[in-house]
Amino acid sequence: DTAVSQTPKYLVTQMGNDKSIKCEQNLGHDTMYWYKQDSKKFLKIMFSYNNKELIINETVPNRFSPKSPDKAHLNLHINSLELGDSAVYFCASSQDPTGGVGNTQYFGPGTRLTVL
C-alpha cells in the first residue's frame, strides 16, 4: 500500500486554467504538507495543515489554496495558472511535530505540472 499518494502524476494545462492536485496519506498522520520543487531541484514548503488548520503559509500567491476535507487528504487547488507555476509539487505527511519522531516527513511521488 502506498503511504502517501498523489494524483495525477503528470498534469499539462494551458495558462489561465484552474487545476487541482490530490493527496492522500494512509499513515494516520496529523499533519500534511505541500512543497514546490523548481527546475533547479530546490524544494520549498508551501503549506502545512494540522487537524484542518493551516499552520504554515509561506509567501505563495493566493491563487494557490490548500483544501483538506479530512485528516487523510490535503488537496492543492491552483487558480489562473501561470507559466511560472510549472514545477513538481510534492505532498508529504508527518505525525504531531511536537514529538521527536513526529518531525519525520514522508513524501508522495510528486506531480509534474507543466503550464503551456
Place this chain on the structure above:
Amino acid sequence: AQSVTQPDIHITVSEGASLELRCNYSYGATPYLFWYVQSPGQGLQLLLKYFSGDTLVQGIKGFEAEFKRSQSSFNLRKPSVHWSDAAEYFCAVAPYNNNDMRFGAGTRLTVKP
C-alpha cells in the same frame, strides 16, 4: 538566519568507490537532521535521520551519516557506491518543536561504470 547548505551541486564517483556528501546547517539550536534521496522522476525517500543519541546514524541502502555538532555538519557516507545510487540527495533540517523543515539545494550523484 536558519539555513541548510550542500556545498556540492554535482559529484561523480566510480562504482565501488566510497562516497561522502556534505551538509552544513545554521540554526539557533541543534535541529533534527535528515537525508532524503530522489531518484530520477521519483519522489523523495527518507534515507536516515538524527534526533539525538549516537552521532553516527545508520540508514537504508547501506548509507550512514555522522552528526558533528562542532562543525554543524551532517555528512552522508557510503563505503561502496552502486550504480543504482545515482540520484539527487537532499539534506534537511527541522527545529525540535515544529515541522518547519528546510531543505538544502541538493547534490546530484553520478556513478561511473
